Amino acid sequence: MNADSDLEDIQYAARAGAGDTHAYAWLVGRHQAAVHRYLVRLTGAPDAARDLTQDTFLRAFQAIGTWRPEAKFRTWLFRIAHNLALDYLRRARQWRRFVPLDDGLEVPDPAPGPAARLEATRDAQRLEAALAALPPAHREILLLREIEQMSYEDIARMLDLNLGTVRSRIARGRAALLAILRR
Structure with missing residues (x-):
């Protein structure tokens, strides 16, 4: 917006x-x-x-x-x-x-062939599983920021949190998501 x-x-x-x-x-x-x-x-x-x-x-x-x-x-x-x-x-x-994030996830163009399509599908499934494994508060805040593209300020107002809390939850959520994806 x-x-x-x-x-x-x-x-x-x-x-x-x-x-x-x-x-x-x-x-x-x-x-x-x-x-x-x-x-x-x-x-x-x-x-x-x-x-x-x-x-x-x-x-x-x-x-x-x-x-x-x-x-x-x-x-x-x-x-x-x-x-x-x-x-x-x-x-x-x-x-x-x-x-699943089917309508919000951008998957690379599968045109190069079946191997690329399979890899993209596996990547999307890994991301969905990783998001599902996050604690609800981290999942929600990442959905608002990354999928709905809300500003930090808007998220803070919406969730009635201070801006520092929003920033830290987003950082912790991203870190947790990366840690899950690395496993």
Whole structure:
């Protein structure tokens, strides 16, 4: 996301807050896939993630009047999704099976042949397994940073952590991921 995207979000959110349902539908269309992808990977439950995505946008619609442009709309939305996911996971009493990164993982072009395709598939499987082996807090923070490409500041606001904690968790998560991959 860039400054122009943030400005568009501000404009559409203001219109949605004034009762423009078409503006809110535009915001849903813009952010729904990312919120769903985040929730699927965080919960490991695609069906629950679909419901949580709907709940996220319903809650956001109900609370759009409380959103302030000082906070990025996307960060605010992901915070709602995060809280709903934590509630779901607490009810489930465990972190669920990890869902592969199939739509966010860039695999090298398999055109060189079957050997390259096999190697790329094995690399992707190793990465998925390594991410699944991470503690949930490290997995979540790496998903937000590396897959959703959120800034450190946005992650800090979303997770209600100080910036130093976010930086250290990302560093520890990356180190743990590398250690798992080296095994």
